[in-house]
Amino acid sequence: QVQLVQSGAEMKKPGASVKVSCKASGYTFTPYYLHWVRQTPGQGLEWLGRINPYNGGTSYAQKFQGRVTMTRDTSISTAYMELSSLTSDDTAVYFCARALAADYYDTSAYPYWGQGTLVTVSS
């Protein structure tokens, strides 16, 4: 069965960076884009961007351009999302989510989600 397992909760100080991992199993990693979505009480659910696991190509939401970097390691079927210059507004639960099918690229519905990673930014 398809599973996405994310790394554990993080606590960071303002100005720091955080890197969250998402390990995929139960399917072939490379054909399906992986997306990152965050959830905050104030902004709700918000798309950060996506990565093409086949070639590492990325597309980021304009709001996060310059602050977010998505990478992957195909040898261990794992994707990563790094967010820099953190502020308290970045306190959120971060989810990875797999695209509905292999022909969904920049946008998709998400049938599979990681369990979420709480990132807390506080001095």
Place this chain on the structure above:
Amino acid sequence: EIVLTQSPGTLSLSPGERVTLSCRASQSVTSSYLAWYQQKPGQAPRLLIYGASSRATGIPDRFSGGGSETDFTLTISRLEPEDFAVYYCQQYGSSPGTFGQGTKVEIK
């Protein structure tokens, strides 16, 4: 980007009741690429409906989706105890994909 507005914000209902949730888009959603999710506290969203009306794998047939262009609905024909949760719509026809703010269905 497309803004999705869900209504109402909260519904207080009893098990066995029928409920219809609304999701209105600020512009037409391409190819009816509209999804609905259910979320319970501490859990990731669960895909219920995609393509406006297709049920995801394993979703009971008491859940149905409808609508097109800018107006979409999610109907639960008969509320079960496990259906009390927050429901989100999402459009994925245009980048960036966007989500509504959610409708909470609570027990009356």
